Amino acid sequence: MPPRASIAHSLLDTISALISLLALDRLPRTGWLLAGIDDPETIAGHIVSTAHVVLALGPNVDPALDVDRALALAVVHDSPEAWTGDLPKQVSEGLPPGAKQALEARVADTLLSGLSTTARERHAEYAAGETRESRFVRVCDKLQLGVQLLAYERAGLGDLDDFVETLRSLDCSEFTPAVAFQTNLLAALEECE
Amino acid sequence: MPPRASIAHSLLDTISALISLLALDRLPRTGWLLAGIDDPETIAGHIVSTAHVVLALGPNVDPALDVDRALALAVVHDSPEAWTGDLPKQVSEGLPPGAKQALEARVADTLLSGLSTTARERHAEYAAGETRESRFVRVCDKLQLGVQLLAYERAGLGDLDDFVETLRSLDCSEFTPAVAFQTNLLAALEECE
Amino acid sequence: MPPRASIAHSLLDTISALISLLALDRLPRTGWLLAGIDDPETIAGHIVSTAHVVLALGPNVDPALDVDRALALAVVHDSPEAWTGDLPKQVSEGLPPGAKQALEARVADTLLSGLSTTARERHAEYAAGETRESRFVRVCDKLQLGVQLLAYERAGLGDLDDFVETLRSLDCSEFTPAVAFQTNLLAALEECE
Amino acid sequence: MPPRASIAHSLLDTISALISLLALDRLPRTGWLLAGIDDPETIAGHIVSTAHVVLALGPNVDPALDVDRALALAVVHDSPEAWTGDLPKQVSEGLPPGAKQALEARVADTLLSGLSTTARERHAEYAAGETRESRFVRVCDKLQLGVQLLAYERAGLGDLDDFVETLRSLDCSEFTPAVAFQTNLLAALEECE
């Protein structure tokens, strides 16, 4: 009897991909770095925290989301950055349309396919943004920026007005609990000033 | 009309819990530290990597697992360590039976309930170890130790024989793809010597 | 002729304990971490600074203290944290009465007895808090929190009001020079606002 | 009635000295750095570990030492390095005779006198090396190098043969327990090869 899923990769590829992905624990979120936070959140830290935001808001979304699948999307959403690093908007805004997505897809083809076709599919679903779960995780990705921003502002790390603006201009209207969360984050940020 | 899930916590509690959980990105995995790895993997890095192991092996388990729910368990499995830190076996083995679990449950009651009842339930499922998904994630938690171990051994960071023993003595027999993965990790480790 | 002190441990145990204790140089003081200081003081840094506070205030205490023995207490007061880490008050306040002390005593039995019976005795004296020297070092332990707090506040690292409250509510009345020092720290902290 | 010890310094000087001394927690031991250990032991970590070596060996020295005063010497022995950093032998060996000691004495006059005359006296006793306690702490300072060396060798961090030579050529003959400890460290180091 064949295995449940076709194995398009050897375990050596799997091990190699898993070891490459460990770099997520060392690579900085560059937006904070360029704003003067010298030892910022790592990409791994951002992924875990985004998953926590999904867990906080997802169960209250109406109509109900598949929260567990949303978590799977959160887990893989920035995996290609193990190789590309976190390209800041100073770079990504200057790239030709679609270039960053094409780069990430090319990396995902190696790194995530090295794990499993499921891993590759979850990233593709996130990248396409066509399912409600994928759009929800994109919103949570931005709201997580608000969580870390609030932590930095409370710690007195300051020149972060652009990030407040990014959070303020985020359109969460598809997901009611996200709107309430955004409002509360912005209110908490105002208390820091 | 009431919200889909009863909200047992205010958003302030949610924000507070999310900010506490950011500490996972800064806290070291103490087993490596006590073995002389001075700047080891963080707990957040371990969580992300464990989720990647779940993604690598889960789709091939027969009969099929709910891989997405397993990922949810992986995401929360060490969340209480944001407050307790990663207690090394030198400490946990000396505690009265059940003491570490009781401590984690108490912390989970605050930290994870601060996110959502779903988050609290996923951690409780992991802690109980009664579902196949929870037992699978426990195996992946240990196999991730093998992934990081291999990375350290390849990098020449050496006095880690106890960890090889831990990996060798791991019983993965409930999940066939985990057995194959364990075998391959051990073979790759032998090549490092 | 027998050695001066009975040697209840081999030198291998001593070497092993000394190597475990090196972890103090890597482990963070978690209270600062949870308050948003991302790369905080280590436990070793706290121990050295507490000893410096003892050296600053101890010689002026009336009636005279045994300052050198107080320094010995300061040197060992947090040694068990090499294994337990620095459990933050979010955890220790939730433990059953005496549980944290019992945990530390159990670790001290291995780690400090591994050094010498003198080391174990000095920690026991600190933990019991029955001698004036031990109570003085406990006060200095808290005043050191004030020193680091002042350094953080001057550096603009900010959301630390709870720590100011902790310092303000500290009862130093048994040791006159400590009261004066506390007053000056609080005055210096007010200048930061 | 006058205070027990004349206060030659204001509390502001004390606070200022204590804050300067916090730098010990951030400054690297440069010998390791120049040998390729990129994130080495800090000076604070070295001070705590030296005090632990004193606690391990001091109680067994015959005739008996004042172990507590030896600990006081250990606590202050490298305090001036908060300002000078840890000058490596590449520099100190090239300085005119006595120049390093003169530099440290000058810094101690400000930094340690800022704490108390007792602190200044303890450093002067260590620097003079005329008492048995001070000579014992000097031996422990070198033996601590052996402890950290063993930890690095066990962790596979390797190009440290010069340090093994330094440890081997150390004359501990005044203190019998130190000789036994040195022998055991060297034996443990040989096992790493």
Next chain:
Amino acid sequence: MPPRASIAHSLLDTISALISLLALDRLPRTGWLLAGIDDPETIAGHIVSTAHVVLALGPNVDPALDVDRALALAVVHDSPEAWTGDLPKQVSEGLPPGAKQALEARVADTLLSGLSTTARERHAEYAAGETRESRFVRVCDKLQLGVQLLAYERAGLGDLDDFVETLRSLDCSEFTPAVAFQTNLLAALEECE
């Protein structure tokens, strides 16, 4: 009277560029990271060390080079990485031909033009590789990899065979002193095994 060079940028742009470029001190060289060196050399460290290699070999090149201009090329050669990070070969080899160069040129247009037209010109000269000085700095950029590699191998940080291969296959034949240096580095690396 007009300034010597037309100022195509305000001083605000200059300050902004200089602050962005500070990120070079925080960003890792990703090749080392993916090879398991968890806290590797920064890009700033690489730039300084490359300049040192230029200073070591440049004066001996025959016919004579303009060593100072070569240093200017070394100083700017990786400046765009303040925004892009150090894209590892896993990424750059998968990009369309010229894509990485185009990205760097686009970033240099903002970041280096923000300093001066001279800065922009020096980077363009390096990128074009048409002058002897620019080709020499390219060789030194690779030889610096050999210097850091030797430091890692001596420190026992090991799984770096690919890097040895990169160094071995480097064609330095245009610059005689570089050939000798390459030979010596490879000989020193062999001694580490």
Next chain:
Amino acid sequence: MPPRASIAHSLLDTISALISLLALDRLPRTGWLLAGIDDPETIAGHIVSTAHVVLALGPNVDPALDVDRALALAVVHDSPEAWTGDLPKQVSEGLPPGAKQALEARVADTLLSGLSTTARERHAEYAAGETRESRFVRVCDKLQLGVQLLAYERAGLGDLDDFVETLRSLDCSEFTPAVAFQTNLLAALEECE
């Protein structure tokens, strides 16, 4: 036919010097450290940034400077600190007149002569301060302090008034573009308050 420049050193000395100089990437700028910036700019980061300031201002100086040679001076100006560390003004102001310069010259004789006579000459030119290029680089060295200061102030890292004073009292009058830059930095710093 003899080589262009007499080679007073073997390549082994060169390699040894290059590896020692890698420490610049790890050593902190101590002024920031003592002002409470716990993970400050490295010396390598400062060197690169000083070179960038030279590139920003040098081309506009009238009469024209040799900007490339000025960059060479910037590259070597703090090289001896690989061994001495960055001695803070608390130490250097207490040294006998000329002592710091003599120390640096002695280290430069080994470290920089290990690279090439050109490297040694460039440092000697900087240290003497007799050429316009060397005086310009000294000014840029101080202006770089202003750049990093502005980055810290914008990031909310605050108790840095002494550094603002240092910048304000800097005499840049020999180099007109430096005066304009200083003025703009001070204006930007005022906006942070």
